[in-house]
Amino acid sequence: MKKLALFFGFLLLIFIASRYQSKKNTFDQALSDFSVEDTASITKVFLADKYNHTVTLNKVESEWLVEEKYPIRIDALEYLLSTIKNIRVKHPVSNSLHDKIVKNLATSSVKVEIFTDNEKEAFKTYFVGSESKDMIGSYMLMENSNRAFVVYLPGFNGFLGPRYNIDGTVISSDLWRDRTIFSISNNELKSVKVINHDDSLSSFQIERTANQFFLTKNNETKSISAKNGVKYFNLFKQVNCEGFMNDFSLKDSILNSKPFYTIEVQKIDNQLIILKCYHKELDRINYTELNDKEETYDTDRLYAKLNDDFILIQFYVFDKILLRAPSFSVEK
Numbered sequence: 001m002k003k004l005a006l007f008f009g010f011l012l013l014i015f016i017a018s019r020y021q022s023k024k025n026t027f028d029q030a031l032s033d034f035s036v037e038d039t040a041s042i043t044k045v046f047l048a049d050k051y052n053h054t055v056t057l058n059k060v061e062s063e064w065l066v067e068e069k070y071p072i073r074i075d076a077l078e079y080l081l082s083t084i085k086n087i088r089v090k091h092p093v094s095n096s097l098h099d100k101i102v103k104n105l106a107t108s109s110v111k112v113e114i115f116t117d118n119e120k121e122a123f124k125t126y127f128v129g130s131e132s133k134d135m136i137g138s139y140m141l142m143e144n145s146n147r148a149f150v151v152y153l154p155g156f157n158g159f160l161g162p163r164y165n166i167d168g169t170v171i172s173s174d175l176w177r178d179r180t181i182f183s184i185s186n187n188e189l190k191s192v193k194v195i196n197h198d199d200s201l202s203s204f205q206i207e208r209t210a211n212q213f214f215l216t217k218n219n220e221t222k223s224i225s226a227k228n229g230v231k232y233f234n235l236f237k238q239v240n241c242e243g244f245m246n247d248f249s250l251k252d253s254i255l256n257s258k259p260f261y262t263i264e265v266q267k268i269d270n271q272l273i274i275l276k277c278y279h280k281e282l283d284r285i286n287y288t289e290l291n292d293k294e295e296t297y298d299t300d301r302l303y304a305k306l307n308d309d310f311i312l313i314q315f316y317v318f319d320k321i322l323l324r325a326p327s328f329s330v331e332k
Helices: 002-032 074-086 095-108 226-236 251-255
Strands: 044-048 054-060 063-066 088-092 110-115 124-131 138-142 148-152 180-182 189-196 204-209 212-217 220-224 261-267 272-278 301-306 309-314
Touching: 095 124, 095 138, 095 148, 189 226, 204 226, 212 226, 251 309
Parallel strands: none
Antiparallel strands: 044 054, 044 110, 054 063, 088 148, 110 124, 124 138, 138 148, 189 204, 189 261, 204 212, 212 220, 261 272, 272 301, 301 309
């Protein structure tokens, strides 16, 4: 009888231990479940850094917007959703490093809130911190948890911050915005005027009247072929900037300086789009051309203002529009 009691007592201990382990594993899994499998159900992603910067990405019907008004960069969105779906825990942060990593996450991480069907309560919230020691993964922490993990993306050899468009420890809506600045078909255009403020002899205007195109330069107007006129207007079908720089500290002083170029684009509905371009300072102290001539300004990039946006553009893209490219001409 005593042996039977001991046997059932042993079974009871096994049962209690298994239930405890099951609850422990469930708890641990909740603390380490960073991924969202059904990304199609996501309606909003909210990000906030420790510098009071926030970014809101919303799904409006089938279209994603930045701050509910700007088109989003499709590649950035795809990277984000793929990351949200596929991230996995690599391992918990070691006990020797844990307190230090948690303190770092408290001061220099980016909070990520993912919303699905409930717009008022996040489906999942976690903090993305710095890269792990091996640079394959990042330190992350679920909200209301005190256990940090190294989280990685299988098949991706790098840390996760850039996939959330985190620049160091800072976020900006500018990094998420689609970089299209002109998307105008040739038959929507009426005229393009380019003013060179450093050299007025290089200024010109190309205008369409009915099916004829005219080039005005140096106070002289002449007809150009429809083929060349259409070729020039087609340059505005898809023009991108390199990036938005609305938070640039020197923006105001640059905008108060004399422009280098002004581009006035008039559509057939008389909508006027004005792009003001400004010289950009050199990024390298000893910047020289192939002939060792020292340059005063950057020969690759320009600052520009379009509507309320301060942007960075490339001569490589704009040389044809400015008729600076020797290989591109509208004249016979």
